[in-house]
Amino acid sequence: MEMGYYPGCTLKTNAKVFEDSLLKAFEKIGIKLKELNKWYCCGTVYSLATDNLMYRLAAIRNLIRAKEDGHEKLVAPCSICYNTLKQANLMAKSDEEAMSKINAFMDEEPDYDGSVSVIHPLEVIEAKLQEIKAAVKKPLGKKYAAYYGCLLLRPKEIAIDEHENPSIMERLIEALGGSVVNFPLKNECCGSYNVASNKEAVIDANYRIITNARRNGADAIVTSCPLCHFNLKEMQKEVKKVHPEFAGLPVYYFSELMVEAFGIEMEG
Amino acid sequence: MARKSKKGEKQEMEMVRIYIMGKEYKVPAGLTIMKAMEYAGYRYIRGAGCRAGFCGACATVYRKEGDYKLHADLACQTTVEDGMWLVQLPFTPANKAIYDMDKIEADDKTLVNFYPEIARCVSCNTCTKACPQELDVMDYIQASLRGDIAKAAELSFDCIQCGLCAMRCPAEIAHYHVAQLARRLYGKYIAPKARHLEERVKEIEEGKFDEEMKKMMKMSVTQLRKLYNARDIEPEED
Ligand code: SF4
Ligand code: SF4
Ligand code: FES
Numbered sequence: 001m002e003m004g005y006y007p008g009c010t011l012k013t014n015a016k017v018f019e020d021s022l023l024k025a026f027e028k029i030g031i032k033l034k035e036l037n038k039w040y041c042c043g044t045v046y047s048l049a050t051d052n053l054m055y056r057l058a059a060i061r062n063l064i065r066a067k068e069d070g071h072e073k074l075v076a077p078c079s080i081c082y083n084t085l086k087q088a089n090l091m092a093k094s095d096e097e098a099m100s101k102i103n104a105f106m107d108e109e110p111d112y113d114g115s116v117s118v119i120h121p122l123e124v125i126e127a128k129l130q131e132i133k134a135a136v137k138k139p140l141g142k143k144y145a146a147y148y149g150c151l152l153l154r155p156k157e158i159a160i161d162e163h164e165n166p167s168i169m170e171r172l173i174e175a176l177g178g179s180v181v182n183f184p185l186k187n188e189c190c191g192s193y194n195v196a197s198n199k200e201a202v203i204d205a206n207y208r209i210i211t212n213a214r215r216n217g218a219d220a221i222v223t224s225c226p227l228c229h230f231n232l233k234e235m236q237k238e239v240k241k242v243h244p245e246f247a248g249l250p251v252y253y254f255s256e257l258m259v260e261a262f263g264i265e266m267e268g
Numbered sequence: 269m270a271r272k273s274k275k276g277e278k279q280e281m282e283m284v285r286i287y288i289m290g291k292e293y294k295v296p297a298g299l300t301i302m303k304a305m306e307y308a309g310y311r312y313i314r315g316a317g318c319r320a321g322f323c324g325a326c327a328t329v330y331r332k333e334g335d336y337k338l339h340a341d342l343a344c345q346t347t348v349e350d351g352m353w354l355v356q357l358p359f360t361p362a363n364k365a366i367y368d369m370d371k372i373e374a375d376d377k378t379l380v381n382f383y384p385e386i387a388r389c390v391s392c393n394t395c396t397k398a399c400p401q402e403l404d405v406m407d408y409i410q411a412s413l414r415g416d417i418a419k420a421a422e423l424s425f426d427c428i429q430c431g432l433c434a435m436r437c438p439a440e441i442a443h444y445h446v447a448q449l450a451r452r453l454y455g456k457y458i459a460p461k462a463r464h465l466e467e468r469v470k471e472i473e474e475g476k477f478d479e480e481m482k483k484m485m486k487m488s489v490t491q492l493r494k495l496y497n498a499r500d501i502e503p504e505e506d
Contacts, residue, residue: 009413009414009415012376012414012415012416013376013377013414013415038407039410040389040391040406040410041387041389041391041410041413041414043390043391054390054392054438055390057390057391057392058389058390058391061391061393105392106393108393108397
């Protein structure tokens, strides 16, 4: 099966390991993620300024590209891109006034009608758990805390799963032969863009989230978002400076666990 | 207006109305904007170079009657039309990053580090619409943003630095400077090296052609011309 694939800038740069592992893991379960012929930075946050539609152009233009390439579904792995594209698509379906402005502004493009559906790889996985189980060569055998963060779940209209208590990542981990720990902070905010301007907020969030996962017996944290990944993984160094007793945890993308369990060798 | 044809009889020349910086002029149809401005009495001190669509010095914007679009083109390449309102934009103020090509590295963050404003691009596509070279300007900025130097270099290869994209961009990006850095990085660090070039440079440095050069320096123009016309032309490689 082939699906449209929107990588987003981060999967081409800082989160290359996410892209590489995801493409390989999906290939193994019979899904080819076909990168859009042309795509643009999603805008990195879904702008809540409803009177400035300029910030919605990029997302809509990407959806037009997906349609042009003949995709009914567009897979967006980065949580931020997923959230931005999905919310923009929701607007395309529901806000006629905004869309008539956007369509008029982009007069070089065909009008967009909201007909592409934006999905997250975890939603694809949900329907493929049997294939995934069958593809496991080296069951994981460790204990994981599945961390969702905010952007896959909020606002609830775009949630990939039950927005207060998601479980799709847990089901994936179990299918891969790992076990999951109870993790009440799985949808706490990681501090997000505060990492650029207010590091303390991120240090604080990191400390609470990782300590909570450890206390519950996790050997590692699993996530899907490059920004959560950065805030939870790279910021552990900073946390140690503030809390000398802090013992960190490794942080993985869910797709890294998939390639590991499938026994796929990654280069580099 | 009229002018005499060869036979001596008067022949009407078709004229069009154009507005240069708001003032109306009647100029012969079929002229380029550049020639029409000269016809109207303007003299170029800046804003014209090659007169052949290569140097990018003659950026011009115009509107046409009954068309809300702001068009952007090269004055030396665009024919005047009746009812055209135009002005030249011979220069675009834009900051160029300072770098030492021998010291910088070509990685996925180089372009965005030197030109962080490219992250402000909202994908409005205005730059693409403004480009007289019909380049995919937005796409090369987007490629730059995601660190794809090779793609940015390839897409911007025909940029003539006219500045029109930068004049129109709501994110205040200086596209052509970003593109130039991309091409420099590509040429220096990414493109496969042309080995024959290195060998030839070495030969030149070792003085292999000194004698021949000396001989040529003493030749007359006629001799040089003859030599030039009789030169060997290497067949193009596939
Ligand atoms: S990319 Fe910009 S500077 Fe280059 S030719 Fe096109 S409009 Fe001119
Ligand atoms: S004009 Fe500026 S903001 Fe618009 S697409 Fe081009 S680079 Fe991006
Ligand atoms: S004068 Fe050189 S491009 Fe027009």
